[in-house]
Amino acid sequence: MLNILAISGSLRAASTNSALVSALARNAPTGCRVAVHDGLARLPIFNPDDEGDRTPDEASRLIEAVSRADGVIVSCPEYAHGVPGGLKNALDWLVSRDAAIDKPAMLAHASPRSLYARAALAEIMRTMSFALYERAALEIPLLGKKPPEVEMILGDEANQRAMREAVQGFMDFIRASAASSS
Numbered sequence: 001m002l003n004i005l006a007i008s009g010s011l012r013a014a015s016t017n018s019a020l021v022s023a024l025a026r027n028a029p030t031g032c033r034v035a036v037h038d039g040l041a042r043l044p045i046f047n048p049d050d051e052g053d054r055t056p057d058e059a060s061r062l063i064e065a066v067s068r069a070d071g072v073i074v075s076c077p078e079y080a081h082g083v084p085g086g087l088k089n090a091l092d093w094l095v096s097r098d099a100a101i102d103k104p105a106m107l108a109h110a111s112p113r114s115l116y117a118r119a120a121l122a123e124i125m126r127t128m129s130f131a132l133y134e135r136a137a138l139e140i141p142l143l144g145k146k147p148p149e150v151e152m153i154l155g156d157e158a159n160q161r162a163m164r165e166a167v168q169g170f171m172d173f174i175r176a177s178a179a180s181s182s
């Protein structure tokens with residue numbers, strides 16, 4: 001059984017990215033469990049002086065969750081052509097730890113735009129030594145949709161299949177990464 005951690009980069013109550021990661025969790029293929037990490041709003045702003053013994057509990061929770069996971073899926077909005085501060089802050093807490101090193105990671109997209117944020121996030125995660133799965137991209141266009149329509153789109157049979165296939169591809173990548181490093 002593979003354990004995947006899914007993180008949404010949006011704190012909005014009606015977030016389309018959060019809805020997408022929840023749908024990925026509900027539709028996880030056999031042989032895999034997708035858990036959503038929702039602690040980004042509680043993380044203090046990263047400060048390298050607060051690492052080691054002084055690491056805040058919420059940052060430790062994130063670091064442990066990423067360490068334990070076999071892979072990480074991130075779905076995030078774009079703000080002013082950039083990665084949202086809350087998500088970048090969470091990633092900053094992981095920079096000087098081992099948690100991200102060679103950790104398989106996949107991006108999912110809830111907007112057909114956000115091309116700057118996609119490129120920036122991929123660059124940040126590669127720089128942090130995540131093993132980024134780039135062969136296939138999952139994009140379910142939910143931009144501007146209200147929750148009832150979002151749930152309808154995410155409940156659509158073809159979209160559910162696309163989600164399962166994307167996670168299945170990521171699971172194969174995780175297994176291949178594990179095999180090549182052993």
Ligand SMILES: Cc1cc2nc3c(=O)[nH]c(=O)nc-3n(C[C@H](O)[C@H](O)[C@H](O)COP(=O)(O)O)c2cc1C
Pocket residue numbers: 010011012014015016017018076077078079080081082110111113114115142143144
């Ligand atoms: C302050 C702000 C700035 C934004 N800037 C951009 C942008 O530069 N490019 C873009 O494609 N979308 C931009 N958007 C739109 C969001 O990326 C889009 O609404 C996203 O799907 C919201 O995700 P969520 O539903 O998970 O909160 C912006 C939205 C906000 C609130």
